[in-house]
Amino acid sequence: MNANQSDVGAALGMQAVGRLLRPASIAIVGASPTPGALGASVLENLERNNYRGRIYLVNPKRDEIGGRPCAQSIGQLPEGIDVAVLAIPQPAVLEAVRELAARGTGAVVIFSAGFAEAGQHGITQQREIADIAAAAGMLVEGPNCLGCINYLDRVPLTFIETAVSEAQARHNRARPAIGILSQSGAMMAVLNTTLASRALPLSYAVSTGNEAASHLEDYLEFLLADAHTRVIAMIAEQFRDPARLLAAARRARESGKLLVLLHPGRSAAARESAATHTGAMAGDHAVMRTKVERAGIVIAHTLEELGDIAEIALRCAHLPARGAAIMGESGAFKALCLDLCEELGLELPLLDDAGAPALRAAMPPFVAVSNPLDLTAQGLVDPELYYRTLAALFEDDRVQAIVIGLIQTDSVTCAIKMPQILRAVRELRPHKMVVCAGLDEGASVPAGYIAQMRDLGIPYFPGTERALRAVARLSELGARDFGQAALVLAAPEERLPDGVVPEYLAKRFLAPFGVPFSRGALATNLDEALAIAQGIGYPVALKVQSAALSHKSDVGGVILGTNGEEALREAWAQLHDNVQRHAPDAVLDGVLIERMGGRGLEMIVGARHDPQWGPVMLVGFGGVAAEVMRDVRLLPHDLTRDAVVREIGRLKGAPLLSGYRGAPALDVEALAEVVMHLGALLQSQPGIREIDLNPVVVYPRGQGVLALDALMVTGTRPAVH
Structure with missing residues (x-):
């Protein structure tokens, strides 16, 4: 990405995106009467969806197509058309963009591939497109994209067959909806189909492609301002302006909107590190995840998970903090859930006879009170067991989410169980998330029951593992501590040389900022x-x-x-x-x-100023095996001390810090103070690229810590895009 692209991305406003997504006039350059041709497919989509704006066609070899007149060239189009869709070969695109800019066109959609992804010639052409757009104040979607769809007003600017009925559009406008943003056009189409098949209201779907002259962040800001959109599902392989994304995410959190992100690339090798262990262990994806989660974004690990999280977030009025209860009908299912919840980190509050009297009273004596609950087959002879159990769970403040795992078998068993579940939610109106999932995917479940559940805000899934994974992601969001440390450090007294800073200079620099050395x-x-x-x-x-x-x-x-x-x-x-x-x-x-320092437990504390994402911290078990064992946590730079202590407690080796096998508990609070001080220092001194304290010896509580080695890297470097 060059400077022009960044500038135009920042300058694009709501009006520019609005002209693309809510156009009053559309030109199809490369219109065609041939079925299956891109231009023909776009026109068919607009006509199929009863587009009421003005449509202009451009084809140098046609006077008319389907009874609509054709202009012979772009120069014959009226000035100021809102959107031009380019359904033309790649070699003709650049000149067409230039001509459309001269006509004052508001936005251009470029389907063609063969630009930045195809080599240097394509990169040069894409940069020219960006320059033209910047000079004209014109938005460009693509190139190499599938276009966009306005589900609220039935405006599909895409060649993928799209049909949104007026009834569906009214449904989309009548309640909060999901917006879709994807750099991949194919994944946008897949997610559209997935969510629409679940009768979920959609607002807009945009594929951004190569992002020559508009970025995912532009469309995100538009959707944040859109009254119809409450959940935004994003698929992105990179972000052009991370600071802008994080600011948008914070606004979304403050306004009650949820952002869910699928970001491929977890398995990619980290970028080449500098001299430090921290640089080696803080890969691109890990840093991105740390920063976006801090801003309030939920990370999905798979495409299926992205859709599931978005559905729960939209249907359920109350998103949970930690604390879930699971209802099932099998002891084996209970054991499977315990294994999965441990893997997912989904907290299951302890429910027993003494601590849950309402639940004990709701169930027959031979059914044990536990979490997960195994109701056995008793519900088939006592259907109200589901109602009574749910009523008791609704009253328990420790439980924020309830996942019901049903053996559905046939329509008869569904008719016994599901009415009681529906009745409980309908009559008791819990301020909690309720999710229903089948154990026996493929069972015949009457569609009417699923529709009733959805109307009551109960997402239904054909598999319980999917439901638990999505609930775990949202529960983790509800438990995040968004408090910020208020640590202010004095300005450093000396300037460090650029590059790798020798240990003695690094220690002399860091000592006044709360790092203890020998x-x-x-x-x-x-x-x-x-x-x-x-x-x-x-x-x-x-x-x-x-x-x-x-x-x-x-x-x-x-x-x-x-x-x-x-x-x-x-x-x-x-x-x-x-x-x-x-x-x-x-x-x-x-x-x-x-x-020489005294013996203690060796840890590592690191800090890194990522060229894209800014400051990020690392804490974990250190010494010579730091990069081999990689028992570390990557943290935001501005966590409070209590939050840092909690993160340290999530390390695999955390029991060693709390008095393992009779050893004294160690001074985790002092270790957290070092993390906080380095975070504040990195925030105030962007010229520091990396800091590595390894090892930091932790002594028994009250005796502090001692950093035995310190390595710093300073100097600015260009951002990587």
Whole structure:
């Protein structure tokens, strides 16, 4: 993406997007009478959906198509048409865009591929399109897109066969709807079909393609302002303007709208890191996820999950915080749910006889009170069991979401169970999420029951695992702590050199910002080393200092536990011999002489200023195995101390911090303070690219932490798009 693209993306307003999605006039350049041709398909869609605006056709070889007159060229079109759809070959697109800009066209839809995805020539042409659009103030959707659909007013600007009846449009306008934004046209079409098949109201669907001169963020801001759209489902492989996306996400959260994102690329290798462990472990997708979740976006892992989360969020008036109950009719199903919920992190509050008296009273004595609940087959002889159980769960404040797993078998069993579920929700109107799912996908379930559930705000799924996964994602959102740390740091007293900063300089810089280090100093000769050791006390560590040696131990540049003057002399000689042998060209600043720290649990704390997404933090188990074990959490930079402590508690090895097998509990709060201080520092000093404290030794509670090594990388670099 070049500067012009970024500028035009920021400058596009609601009016420009509105002219595309709610056009009063449309031109089809490349109109055709041939069935199946792109231009013919667009016209058929508009006529099929009874488009009431003005339609202009352009075909140099036709005077009319289907009784509509044809202009011979773009130059014969009226000025100021809202949208022009280009159903023409790729080589003709650039000139057509230039001519449409000259006619004051509001927006252009480009179906053709063969631009930035096809090599340098295509990249050059796409940049020209962006330049033309920027100069004319014209929005361009695409190239390489499937167009867009306005489901509220029945305006399909796409060649995919689309039929929205007037009754469907009224349905879409009558209640909150889902908007769809996708960089992939194919995935937009798939998601449209998926959601429409569930009778979910839709507002708009937009495929942005290569995003030459409009970005997903432009359409997102339009949908946020649209009164009909409450949930926005997005499929994106990259974001052109992450800061703008995050600001939009925060506005969505504040206004009660939900953004759900499917972002392919979890398995892609991280971008080439700088010198630090943090850089190596904070891959593109992980950083993106950390930042967007902080802003309030829900991440879906699959296309199916994206649709399921969007459906629950739209149908259910009350989205849950943590705390779900599961109703089932099988002991084996109960065990399966326990396994899956542990994997998903879906919290199941403990329900037992003593703690849930209303639930105990609702069920026969031989049915155990538990979560998940196994109602057995008793509901077939006592159908009101479902009503009584739901009524008790509706009253339990620990339960925010209820997932009902039904063995449906046949229409008879459905007729026994489902009316009681419907009656409970209809009469009791719970302020909780209720989701129903079948265990036996493929069972014959009367459509009338599913329709009644949906009318009552109960999503229905043919599989329970899908339901639990979607509920888990939304429950996690409800449990997020959006509080921000209010830590303000003084300006640094010195300026660091660009590039890799040697440890001794990094420590001198970081110490005033709340990072505890061992006593020590830089020695440039043996006599200075002996004097420093005498002053701080033995035993000491010797660490070579050079911007060229970011990982000192790899070249034998670290010698630990040196105890006494003679040992120091020998260590000094050995260290320099090691470095000369492994890195003879390295320019040394000297050797850092430090007092050895006491033993404790080794952790890592990192900070990184991502060129796209901004500051992000990392905390986890450290030492030499940090990159191998990767037991780390990537965190937003502005979490409160309590939130950082909770995140540390989610590490796989967290029991080691809380007093494992009789060991003392460790000072996690002091570790969290270091994370907070580095986050505040990174936010205030964008010139710092990366900070790596590894290891940070954590001592018993009340005794603090000690950072034994520090590595920094400074200097700006261009954003990667």
